[in-house]
Structure formats: C-alpha cells, structure tokens
Amino acid sequence: MDISVSRSGAIPLHVSVRRVVALTTVCGFVEVIGYKDAGGIYPAIMTGNTVQLGWSLAQGEWARFSLLAFAVGAFFVGCMIASAIKRRLKRPALELCIMSAVLVATGIVREHTALRVSVELPLLALALAMQGETVSRFGAVSLQTLVVTNNMVKFSDAFVGRYFGGHSPTHDKRPTLDEVLLPGLAWLTYSLAAAAGALAAGLMSEPLIIPALLLVLITLDLVRLPEH
Numbered sequence: 744m745d746i747s748v749s750r751s752g753a754i755p756l757h758v759s760v761r762r763v764v765a766l767t768t769v770c771g772f773v774e775v776i777g778y779k780d781a782g783g784i785y786p787a788i789m790t791g792n793t794v795q796l797g798w799s800l801a802q803g804e805w806a807r808f809s810l811l812a813f814a815v816g817a818f819f820v821g822c823m824i825a826s827a828i829k830r831r832l833k834r835p836a837l838e839l840c841i842m843s844a845v846l847v848a849t850g851i852v853r854e855h856t857a858l859r860v861s862v863e864l865p866l867l868a869l870a871l872a873m874q875g876e877t878v879s880r881f882g883a884v885s886l887q888t889l890v891v892t893n894n895m896v897k898f899s900d901a902f903v904g905r906y907f908g909g910h911s912p913t914h915d916k917r918p919t920l921d922e923v924l925l926p927g928l929a930w931l932t933y934s935l936a937a938a939a940g941a942l943a944a945g946l947m948s949e950p951l952i953i954p955a956l957l958l959v960l961i962t963l964d965l966v967r968l969p970e971h
Contacts, residue, residue: 756921758968759881760928765961766878766888767929769954770871771936773846776944776951777867780859784814786867787875787889792818810860817865821872829876836965842873843958850951880970884925891933898926 770787777786785791792814799808829835849866852858875889887893901918908917943950 754882754968754970756882756924759884759921759925762878762961762964763881763886763888763925763929764932765957766874767932768936769957770874770888771933772940772943772954773867773871773951775937775940777864779941779944780853781814781864782860784810784860784864786814786864787818787871789815789818790892814864814868818868818872821865821869822876824869825872825876828873834966835877836962836969838873838877839958839962839965842870843955845870845873846951846955846958850949850955853951878965878970881925882921883919884921886925886929888929891930894926894929898923898930901926
C-alpha cells in the first residue's frame with residue numbers, strides 16, 4: 744500500500760498528518776492555558792467539566808458548581824455561534840482565521856486576572872468550538888480534534904483490526920494505515936501540545952499568539968487543498 748495516499752485517494756496521507764498534528768497542537772496548547780487561567784476549569788473538555796459539575800453538586804459546593812455551569816453553558820453558546828458562522832461562510836475553513844482573531848483578543852484579555860473566568864474562559868470556549876465545527880474529516884478518516892477519548896478508542900480498535908484482527912461480521916475491511924495512524928497521532932500530539940502550552944504560559948506574556956499564527960497557516964493549507 745502507498746502510505747502517501749488515503750483510502751479516498753483524494754488527500755495524501757502526509758497532508759492529513761500535518762493537519763491533525765497542527766489542529767491538535769492548537770487544541771492542546773489552548774486548552775491547558777485556559778485550564779490554568781480558570782483555576783482547573785476546561786474551556787472545551789466537557790467530559791471533565793461535567794464530571795466536576797456532578798461532583799460539586801453532590802458535595803454542595805455551590806460556588807464551584809456555578810463556575811462549572813457557566814463553563815458548560817459558555818461552550819454550548821460557543822458551539823451555536825460557531826455553527827452559525829460556518830453556515831454563512833462560503834469557505835468554512837476561513838472560520839479558523841476568525842478563531843485566530845479570537846485567540847489574539849483573548850491574549851489581551853488574559854492580562855487582566857479578574858477577567859480570566861468571566862471573559863477569557865467563554866472566549867476560549869468559542870474559539871475551540873470554532874475548531875470543532877470547521878474540520879472533522881481528514882482524508883477518509885472522520886476525526887474530532889477536540890475529543891481525546893474518542894480518538895483513543897478509534898486508534899485502539901483500528902490498531903487491533905489492522906494488525907491482530909481476524910474476520911469479523913461487523914468489520915468487513917481491514918483498517919487502513921491512516922485509520923490507525925491519525926487517531927493515535929491526535930492523542931500523542933495533544934499530550935505534547937498541552938506540555939508545550941504549560942511551558943509557554945510560564946515563559947511568555949502572550950502564549951496564545953503561537954496557536955493563532957498556526958491557525959492562519961492551517962487555513963491557507965485548507966484553502967489550497969480542500970478536503971472535499
């Protein structure tokens with residue numbers, strides 16, 4: 744099998760690889776900065792926030808519950824705004840440029856500590872919602888760069904199916920290399936990007952400029968070679 748081409752034959756595998764790496768880098772980088780600034784609340788990892796929401800409710804920690812409820816609500820609103828923007832753009836990839844602008848604005852806001860929950864957190868939720876709305880397919884592989892757990896499940900299933908699987912009534916085809924590589928790479932990159940984001944937040948006054956610039960490059964790549 745030619746590893747440079749995905750199953751669809753439309754998008755080379757190396758293009759999908761660089762897009763997965765770039766987008767998960769943005770996500771992991773931004774997520775960890777938001778988590779740090781908001782005192783342990785995620786801008787877009789709603790599984791973690793929802794678990795904490797239920798825990799704080801059970802413990803009667805109403806101040807914490809209110810903050811988490813605000814974060815969850817902000818992400819819902821962010822997803823709706825992101826969806827409305829995408830539906831009105833002739834080139835949906837341009838939403839990543841809007842996301843880049845939101846990150847630049849957020850970098851200014853985060854200089855004011857008092858605004859880090861009330862303004863920075865919803866802005867980061869909006870930005871990451873935009874990423875989730877814009878790109879969810881890489882060649883023949885459907886992949887959500889915001890969701891780490893689902894990518895781990897996809898990688899594990901495809902890895903077993905490709906290298907250890909036998910005949911299965913529910914899996915007629917052997918998984919392709921891209922179906923194994925891309926989800927696993929998404930998890931690994933997310934982890935490394937989170938580490939890089941944590942370091943950058945401690946060393947730079949404007950760490951969000953890094954993912955903002957990366958988004959511009961991704962947009963140019965998507966416009967030059969669209970997924971569809």
